[in-house]
Amino acid sequence: MREFTADRQWSPYHDPKSVLLALVGEVGELAELFQWLPADAAQELARDEPLRTRAGEELSDVLLYLILLADVLGIDLATSANAKLTDAALRYPPGTGPDWP
């Protein structure tokens, strides 16, 4: 993402609020893929094309902007996410209801 951004000289556009709105845009596209699917059939329906590829693309767009935002903020996302998961495991012992996090 750093190389991709640098090659295009896009970093002046990448202030945190702008990247965050771009991430929101991609989450919206992801939502549009699933909004009208029956909730209990969505997982199965996503195993077939064209939804499978489309979902992969939108999940990827969200991930790429998330990585870009972490980089802009100087946050090590992998370290931070592992710490969050370890913390969640302590705060929500097995048997806890599904309100995490």
Place this chain on the structure above:
Amino acid sequence: MREFTADRQWSPYHDPKSVLLALVGEVGELAELFQWLPADAAQELARDEPLRTRAGEELSDVLLYLILLADVLGIDLATSANAKLTDAALRYPPGTGPDWP
């Protein structure tokens, strides 16, 4: 995430639309951290505590739900995101305006 979910027997709650709404909830918490910051100062402000840690936590929550959603959908997120980035590099040659993706 698989182990975490299995240990708590939460997978019945993890249909795609539910996990997607959970991801939306975390994106909302991330937005709340930045909404009133001056756009051109946000990057700098996020280098200091408590925003730095809070931003890391919310970015992590988004990532963890994104990984969970990819897993529920049977999508290999790393492969898919690399393909998307390669594709974007072809579609947006250096010099292109900042409308990707």
Place this chain on the structure above:
Amino acid sequence: MREFTADRQWSPYHDPKSVLLALVGEVGELAELFQWLPADAAQELARDEPLRTRAGEELSDVLLYLILLADVLGIDLATSANAKLTDAALRYPPGTGPDWP
């Protein structure tokens, strides 16, 4: 909203991207209320307290920021929404599938 904002001298904070992120934050809070509810029981569950009141509050927060954003942008939201609905009625004749808009 104009009076509320003016009385608190908050308008310097209300550039469009900031208000939009605030709206995203409220949509996230709304999503958190529904994320783990069974899809086919959510409507019924929202008839009881405390969900009923909580949902009303979050829907209201989204509406208030939406109205604020329209005002900041100088857009007459009621006129615009009526035009959109009229247009949708023409583009999606009765019998059309549920992909509007």
Place this chain on the structure above:
Amino acid sequence: MREFTADRQWSPYHDPKSVLLALVGEVGELAELFQWLPADAAQELARDEPLRTRAGEELSDVLLYLILLADVLGIDLATSANAKLTDAALRYPPGTGPDWP
């Protein structure tokens, strides 16, 4: 919206979580309009076409799904939003910082 929905027999698709995801999709489209605009120029830029009309359309789509969601949930949105604003006026007296709500 009720008439529009009834004429198309779309109400079976309008469970709360589905309508909420549709609203998220429209918020995403709204975000895409503003994401790369300079924060301090966005208000001014939105006074010109084509952004003005596009912003009005996306704001309207968000409003229409918000109204639909309120209706599905049996919530009187106008009453609820007025109550929220009255409550906010009490909780955030003039002079309070911009962290509402």
